[in-house]
Amino acid sequence: MGRGKFKKNKGGRGGRGGGGGRDGGAHRPYQTYPEVPKENAKFEQYYDLLLNLPEDEKVEFWAALRRELPNSFRFCGSKGHALAVRRLLQTRYIPEITRISHDGVLVEAPKAVPWYPDSLAWWMTTPKNVIRKFPPFSKFQKFLVSETSVGNISRQEVVSMIPPLLMDLKPGMVVLDLCAAPGSKAAQLLEMVHRGEEARIKQVIKTFSGTINGPVKTEDEQELEAARLEADPSDDGRATGLLIANDADYKRSHMLIHQLKRLSSPNMIVTNHDATMYPPIRVPNLEDPSKPKYLKFDRILADVPCSGDGTLRKNVNLWKDWTPGSALGLHITQVRILVRALQMLKPGGRVVYSTCSMNPIENESVVAAAIERCGGPEKIEILDCSDQLPLLKRKPGLKKWQIMDKTGRVWDSWKEIEEHTQTLPDGITPSRLAETMFPIAEGSDCYDLPLDRCMRVYAHQQDTGGFFITALHKKAEFKAKPEDKKPQVATDGTTNGANGTNGTNGANTAKRVLEEDQTEEQTSEPEGKKRKVSEEPIAGDVAPLEVEPVVPEAEPVVPEAAPVPEVKPEVESEVKPEETAETTVDEPIADAETTEAAAVTPKVETPSSEAPKASQQVQQDRPERKRKQEGPYEEPFKFLNPDNEVIKNVASFYNISTRFPSDRYMVRNATGEPAKAIYYTSALVRDILTLNEGRGLKFIHGGVKMYVKQDSPSADVCRWRIQSEGMPILHGYVGEERVVVLKNKETLRKLLVEMFPKIASGEWARLDEVGERVRDIGLGCCVLRVEPDGDEPDFSETMALPLWKSFHSLNLMLPKEDRSAMLLRIYNDTTPLINMGLKKGAKTEEVVVPAEEDGDADAEADEVKDEDEVMGNGAETHEAERQVEEPAAAKVEVQA
Numbered sequence: 076m077g078r079g080k081f082k083k084n085k086g087g088r089g090g091r092g093g094g095g096g097r098d099g100g101a102h103r104p105y106q107t108y109p110e111v112p113k114e115n116a117k118f119e120q121y122y123d124l125l126l127n128l129p130e131d132e133k134v135e136f137w138a139a140l141r142r143e144l145p146n147s148f149r150f151c152g153s154k155g156h157a158l159a160v161r162r163l164l165q166t167r168y169i170p171e172i173t174r175i176s177h178d179g180v181l182v183e184a185p186k187a188v189p190w191y192p193d194s195l196a197w198w199m200t201t202p203k204n205v206i207r208k209f210p211p212f213s214k215f216q217k218f219l220v221s222e223t224s225v226g227n228i229s230r231q232e233v234v235s236m237i238p239p240l241l242m243d244l245k246p247g248m249v250v251l252d253l254c255a256a257p258g259s260k261a262a263q264l265l266e267m268v269h270r271g272e273e274a275r276i277k278q279v280i281k282t283f284s285g286t287i288n289g290p291v292k293t294e295d296e297q298e299l300e301a302a303r304l305e306a307d308p309s310d311d312g313r314a315t316g317l318l319i320a321n322d323a324d325y326k327r328s329h330m331l332i333h334q335l336k337r338l339s340s341p342n343m344i345v346t347n348h349d350a351t352m353y354p355p356i357r358v359p360n361l362e363d364p365s366k367p368k369y370l371k372f373d374r375i376l377a378d379v380p381c382s383g384d385g386t387l388r389k390n391v392n393l394w395k396d397w398t399p400g401s402a403l404g405l406h407i408t409q410v411r412i413l414v415r416a417l418q419m420l421k422p423g424g425r426v427v428y429s430t431c432s433m434n435p436i437e438n439e440s441v442v443a444a445a446i447e448r449c450g451g452p453e454k455i456e457i458l459d460c461s462d463q464l465p466l467l468k469r470k471p472g473l474k475k476w477q478i479m480d481k482t483g484r485v486w487d488s489w490k491e492i493e494e495h496t497q498t499l500p501d502g503i504t505p506s507r508l509a510e511t512m513f514p515i516a517e518g519s520d521c522y523d524l525p526l527d528r529c530m531r532v533y534a535h536q537q538d539t540g541g542f543f544i545t546a547l548h549k550k551a552e553f554k555a556k557p558e559d560k561k562p563q564v565a566t567d568g569t570t571n572g573a574n575g576t577n578g579t580n581g582a583n584t585a586k587r588v589l590e591e592d593q594t595e596e597q598t599s600e601p602e603g604k605k606r607k608v609s610e611e612p613i614a615g616d617v618a619p620l621e622v623e624p625v626v627p628e629a630e631p632v633v634p635e636a637a638p639v640p641e642v643k644p645e646v647e648s649e650v651k652p653e654e655t656a657e658t659t660v661d662e663p664i665a666d667a668e669t670t671e672a673a674a675v676t677p678k679v680e681t682p683s684s685e686a687p688k689a690s691q692q693v694q695q696d697r698p699e700r701k702r703k704q705e706g707p708y709e710e711p712f713k714f715l716n717p718d719n720e721v722i723k724n725v726a727s728f729y730n731i732s733t734r735f736p737s738d739r740y741m742v743r744n745a746t747g748e749p750a751k752a753i754y755y756t757s758a759l760v761r762d763i764l765t766l767n768e769g770r771g772l773k774f775i776h777g778g779v780k781m782y783v784k785q786d787s788p789s790a791d792v793c794r795w796r797i798q799s800e801g802m803p804i805l806h807g808y809v810g811e812e813r814v815v816v817l818k819n820k821e822t823l824r825k826l827l828v829e830m831f832p833k834i835a836s837g838e839w840a841r842l843d844e845v846g847e848r849v850r851d852i853g854l855g856c857c858v859l860r861v862e863p864d865g866d867e868p869d870f871s872e873t874m875a876l877p878l879w880k881s882f883h884s885l886n887l888m889l890p891k892e893d894r895s896a897m898l899l900r901i902y903n904d905t906t907p908l909i910n911m912g913l914k915k916g917a918k919t920e921e922v923v924v925p926a927e928e929d930g931d932a933d934a935e936a937d938e939v940k941d942e943d944e945v946m947g948n949g950a951e952t953h954e955a956e957r958q959v960e961e962p963a964a965a966k967v968e969v970q971a
């Protein structure tokens with residue numbers, strides 16, 4: 076996502092409202108747009124009452140909430156690579172930043188977040204807009220933009236980094252992220268799925284080829300453990316784990332794809348389902364192939380939609396938009412999502428539940444209600460995480476709390492509401508309050524759940540946003556109790572509230588809400604029975620999804636007959652689309668957390684025929700909405716037979732080792748024949764995509780693009796070049812005859828700066844130590860293996876890049892932003908790229924940045940072309956044709 080898609084955030088980046096930052100207020104506050112008054116009487120009243128903080132802490136709490144949020148980011152991707160990029164921050168940029176003074180005050184340097192492993196998360200108090208606009212920060216800003224664009228940095232709020240760290244994810248595990256968009260936590264999870272893989276594969280390849288060396292360099296015990304072959308041995312060291320990242324909102328799930336695609340993982344699938352009724356996924360049943368078997372997960376993250384009042388420092392409009400009702404409409408959906416997560420978990424597995432809200436209605440009460448429905452503490456245990464992340468300051472979860480209704484009246488218990496209801500003339504005062512929102516009453520086995528094991532993080536504790544996290548352990552299978560059918564009751568203005576409101580909308584409106592709720596309840600069917608969910612077929616001609624037992628052969632667990640859930644905090648928060656849009660993205664680079672916060676106020680979505688909102692998605696029993704909720708057509712996933720001519724041709728041209736699997740290649744088109752791109756997946760992803768075809772599951776992404784079709788200069792040259800994303804997976808298995816080894820830093824610089832350097836008529840000699848090799852190697856695609864020879868820290872990582880040799884020239888087949896990012900990273904060089912194919916004197920050329928994924932996966936296949944293809948072989952004189960043609964969106968000028 077980039078500029079222009081969302082409106083700029085003018086909505087009141089507030090100045091500091093008092094108190095200090097991490098340094099206790101010693102540095103100068105940056106005043107920007109102080110338009111939104113940072114006060115909301117009911118909000119302050121409710122949280123003063125609930126949190127009951129000591130007086131001095133209370134002052135700090137409110138002061139922190141009124142201060143601007145520090146800027147934070149995380150180094151991501153493979154561990155070795157993330158550490159290399161982090162080193163640049165420390166050695167190149169921090170010394171520069173600490174010399175900058177802004178408004179006469181020295182700028183505070185970025186600091187590592189103390190509790191984040193390996194110091195991969197950082198924060199700084201200088202606001203983003205100052206970094207963007209104040210010229211002394213320009214180099215640092217370029218670094219952030221460039222590394223974010225190629226996926227080495229994720230702009231993520233620090234508290235949002237906590238939940239994945241509590242998942243205890245190990246190699247080989249199968250993981251589900253139920254509400255994953257825009258994907259910052261899913262990216263953390265995916266990195267964990269691949270932890271240690273690089274080192275394990277190296278180890279295996281070394282044993283059969285001896286060509287790849289390099290010890291595992293780490294002091295970290297966990298890292299070493301993951302790198303040991305025994306950690307995930309069954310596929311020659313390749314990661315066998317899986318991440319399924321899901322989001323109910325079609326448009327947001329494409330943001331998710333954009334975020335996750337950068338990690339080039341064959342072990343990941345993106346789905347687009349309502350999490351409250353996430354469908355069972357079929358997997359092979361090796362013991363008894365005649366019986367269906369369903370996927371159960373080792374780990375599930377339920378980072379549910381919430382009112383988001385913990386993000387108020389960033390989404391300042393919440394100061395005016397927060398109402399006591401903001402959380403009420405979400406509670407039931409949150410419980411349903413958590414119950415569904417616990418159902419789909421393996422016994423012994425772990426669910427982490429989190430929100431960016433401080434409200435117990437969305438937090439402790441959801442945890443308690445879900446445990447209660449799933450069989451109580453006998454079946455589900457709240458894990459004590461107090462020894463995890465010891466440097467993270469946190470508060471225990473609440474064991475007692477009150478609820479403020481829409482009018483601002485505060486209730487202590489459900490009993491109190493029932494008693495009050497009896498005094499009313501119609502005997503019922505409906506609204507959105509539910510019994511499960513209150514602490515569980517005495518008499519239930521869930522009365523004394525250790526809710527204090529839940530974790531609450533408040534803004535003042537370490538200058539962050541607010542967050543709630545709980546880790547749950549499933550001890551044994553259970554059959555979930557049906558939802559309580561009791562009508563939801565509350566006061567809704569017919570009585571005097573605590574704040575003296577005497578509302579008038581009263582019974583009629585409220586009655587309608589109740590009726591709607593009851594209609595939803597009636598859509599549920601008896602538990603234990605197979606039922607049809609009237610889910611939209613993907614392509615309009617597929618049978619509706621048959622919801623089948625989630626797992627087990629022995630004790631089938633049927634997905635909850637969930638009444639149609641309503642995800643509509645907009646009803647409560649009344650945020651206008653215009654206003655909310657302002658709180659979304661104003662970054663030149665994707666700011667995952669900002670967009671994440673937008674998820675809590677679903678009105679942020681501009682209506683789009685292509686992108687049904689979550690609330691539309693889930694209203695699946697309403698026929699008139701069916702057409703609208705269908706996303707655009709998704710190309711099917713068709714796996715290729717290893718005997719396919721193209722696969723055989725590719726294997727022979729690159730002399731790919733037989734140890735590399737040839738039965739995991741797929742294409743995304745209905746014919747099932749390679750047309751423009753060939754993708755690669757892990758074995759489990761292949762099995763899932765194949766076995767569930769036609770079952771109505773909405774798989775919208777899977778696989779890493781491995782080969783792309785290219786016009787070749789002669790018939791004996793393979794027309795399928797290796798795509799840069801696939802290179803890290805494949806290169807170790809490519810025969811030496813298609814490998815060029817580069818050791819010298821300056822040679823690489825030439826290949827990065829120069830597009831299409833000439834190699835004919837002796838010009839290959841300009842390419843130093845690789846000159847002769849590229850002169851002699853056969854035409855077509857080969858692997859440029861970079862093995863740095865010196866001990867220069869900025870040039871120490873081994874890499875494999877695709878190189879294309881044609882009659883006259885050579886070209887690194889990399890997107891432009893990757894070239895520029897490498898130039899900046901390795902050489903601190905911002906030299907514009909030079910197209911050596913252009914005639915002397917040509918000033919500029921247009922380079923088009925590759926498009927984002929667009930459903931038709933093959934459409935973006937030829938994002939980087941060979942010079943001969945672009946220009947026609949030997950067509951040096953055709954000026955107009957000399958462009959790196961890519962089928963894409965944005966155009967950037969490159970000085971020639």
Ligand SMILES: C[S@@+](CC[C@H](N)C(=O)[O-])C[C@H]1O[C@@H](n2cnc3c(N)ncnc32)[C@H](O)[C@@H]1O
Pocket residue numbers: 235253254255256257258259260261321322323324327348349350351378379380381408642667671674675689693
């Ligand atoms: C708090 S955001 C998730 C942020 C995300 N985990 C991250 O780290 O980037 C909540 C997400 O839940 C999605 N959502 C809302 N209702 C849902 C439902 N019923 N099922 C699945 N996803 C839902 C929203 O579209 C939104 O993207």
